[in-house]
Amino acid sequence: PLLDVTFDPSVAGELASYAADDEGTPAERAYLIRGGILERPLGGRLSQARSGLPGVAAARACGWDRPPIDRMANINLEPGGLSLAALIGGIERGVLMDTNRSWSIDDSRNKFQFGCELGRLIVDGELGGLVRNPGYRGLSAQFWRNLDGVGEAATWEVRGVQNCGKGEPNQSISVGHATPPCRFRDVAVFGGGE
DSSP states (O other): OOOOEEEOTTOTTOTTOOSBOTTOOBOOOEEEEETTEEOOOSOOHHHHHHHOOOOOSOEEOSSTTSOOEEOOOEEEEOOOSBOHHHHHHTOSEEEEEEEEEEEEEOTTSOEEEEEEEEEEEEETTEEEEEEESEEEEEEHHHHHHTEEEEBOGGGOEEEEEEEEEETTTTEEEEEEEEEOOEEESSOEEEEOOO
16 A cells, blocks of 8 residues: 555656657656556557557657657656654664665566665664675565555655666667665565675
8 A cells, every 4th residue: 555656757857758758649647556556557559549548658669760669767656754764763674775786577577586786784673784785586566565664755766777678679768767765574685795
């Protein structure tokens, strides 16, 4: 119920901001997930016509010589109501992870694994020593069901990548993400060294 995700190509400073997608559909903010319930998929105009489901202006091409395909743009996890201190304070034993450096996710977007540059141990709600190269893995639906804290608006940060590749032939394109820090329970953590 804490999960609210929006599609919003109008956010200033994000890597995938635009007025209309490559099918000419005007881009506007829309909830994809509200209160943990999927409201609409990312499909552009063609996918919407085929599926009969509402979508968003998400058909993009990397260049004039490629067809538009359904792509992420600015996909944002909306802020909640907890400060970073409150998120950390609610953890008995865990790791605060920062800056993804590697990622792997299967074709069905079910199993994933992320590696981070650094982390800090959390013991009884207090930040401890540094952890190098921590990582986490899991199953997407189970991971998101274990969300139990979302940072407030003051903690929200704009991020993204410039090389999200999909399609045949491959199309690499910029993707924006904005998110506050989040707290998850029962996550498989691996790697690291103090």
